[in-house]
Amino acid sequence: LFRSVTFCPTDSGDFHHTQILDGREDSIQMEGYGVLRLASSIGTNFLGIVCLGQMVTFDDTVTVIGNDSMTLASISLPVGGSRTVDTLLQPGQKYPVTISWRPESKGFFSDTAAYRMSDTTLYTILFYRVEGPALNYDSAVPFHSVCAGGMCDTDSVSLSISGTGTITLSNFQLSKESVFYLLDSTKLITPSGNYSIHVKFCPQDTIEQFDTLRFIASSNGCDSIISIVLMGSGIDSGLTAKPVDFDSVAVGDCKLDSIFVHNPCGPEAIVDSVHISDTSFKL
Numbered sequence: 381l382f383r384s385v386t387f388c389p390t391d392s393g394d395f396h397h398t399q400i401l402d403g404r405e406d407s408i409q410m411e412g413y414g415v416l417r418l419a420s421s422i423g424t425n426f427l428g429i430v431c432l433g434q435m436v437t438f439d440d441t442v443t444v445i446g447n448d449s450m451t452l453a454s455i456s457l458p459v460g461g462s463r464t465v466d467t468l469l470q471p472g473q474k475y476p477v478t479i480s481w482r483p484e485s486k487g488f489f490s491d492t493a494a495y496r497m498s499d500t501t502l503y504t505i506l507f508y509r510v511e512g513p514a515l516n517y518d519s520a521v522p523f524h525s526v527c528a529g530g531m532c533d534t535d536s537v538s539l540s541i542s543g544t545g546t547i548t549l550s551n552f553q554l555s556k557e558s559v560f561y562l563l564d565s566t567k568l569i570t571p572s573g574n575y576s577i578h579v580k581f582c583p584q585d586t587i588e589q590f591d592t593l594r595f596i597a598s599s600n601g602c603d604s605i606i607s608i609v610l611m612g613s614g615i616d617s618g619l620t621a622k623p624v625d626f627d628s629v630a631v632g633d634c635k636l637d638s639i640f641v642h643n644p645c646g647p648e649a650i651v652d653s654v655h656i657s658d659t660s661f662k663l
Contacts, residue, residue: 387412424505431602432486432512440477440504442495444469451498457481457491457506483510513597513604514542515569520609523581524622527645528614531583536576537593537608539569546570548598552577555592559583560610562593583614617645 389395389412399408430436444450449470456462457479469475479493488509495502517539526533541547547569552562563578583589593608621641629635643649654663 383408385410423503424507427506427508429509429511429600429602430483431604432483432510433604434512434602435480435482436508437478437480438493438506440479440493442469442475442477442497442502444471444473447471453496453498455479455493455495457493483508486510486512486514511600512602513547513599513606514545515547515597515604515606516540516542517606518608520611521579523583523610523612525620525642525644526581526583526612526614528583528585528616531644532580533612534563534578534580536578538574538576539566540574541569541571545599550596550598552593552595554610555594558591559589559612560591560593565595577608579610581610581612583612586614586616588613615645617647619643619649619651 383399385399387395387410395412397410399410401407425438425440427436427438442452449468452465452467452469452475454462454464454466455477461481467475477493477495483489489507491506493504493506495504518537521535521537523533523535549565549567549569552565554560554562559582561580561582563580565577566575569575577593577595579593581589589610589612591610593610595606597604597606619641620643621639624637624639626635626637641651656663
């Protein structure tokens with residue numbers, strides 16, 4: 381005796397049935413497991429080495445492997461945010477997914493991309509290592525007390541490496557032709573010491589001047605654009621002094637520093653009196 385049996389689950393989970401054949405309770409045991417509609421994505425993706433501060437693009441594919449259509453509702457990634465998709469996928473259809481983000485710190489990372497479907501959530505684990513130039517540098521260079529129309533002053537940007545690799549500098553460029561000039565620069569920086577980029581400031585008048593020095597720092601195939609702001613203003617005459625920064629001082633304590641007043645451009649000047657408006661500072 382042959383019997384044909386069809387299993388049609390209406391829900392997910394385990395199903396069991398006993399078919400009684402005759403009065404002696406001879407029987408056939410049947411069991412099955414119902415599943416929700418399924419889809420699949422790449423389970424693990426090794427992105428390798430990516431560069432610090434540069435855009436990383438990850439391509440994935442979501443595929444419906446069941447017999448019913450599904451709705452891809454949203455895509456989210458911890459470092460890349462979340463976005464609504466609301467796209468209907470047909471059985472067997474492959475849906476390409478592109479996610480982009482910009483790494484902000486170096487080291488080894490793993491992130492989870494989540495694709496929320498109408499019946500389930502799919503996950504792809506991303507592994508990657510972020511590398512890039514590890515430079516410490518002065519982000520701004522202020523020039524003080526430079527006589528307008530006849531004097532120049534030089535200053536330097538201090539560079540040092542906080543990592544272990546060697547960094548190559550290239551493409552030094554001021555954003556415009558101005559009263560700031562690049563004198564000389566170090567092209568290769570090793571972790572063994574500090575290096576300087578020398579800049580000259582020659583004001584033509586007393587108007588405040590600003591410019592940006594940019595160069596490319598390359599290390600292990602990863603590049604970063606380093607920007608340094610140059611600022612200064614010329615003076616005609618009179619006394620000048622560089623600002624004094626006391627940083628942090630505990631309440632009730634005192635900290636001593638010196639103010640250097642000079643007269644670089646003339647004419648001769650006499651100090652009549654000194655006024656301090658804030659009583660926390662004492663002459």
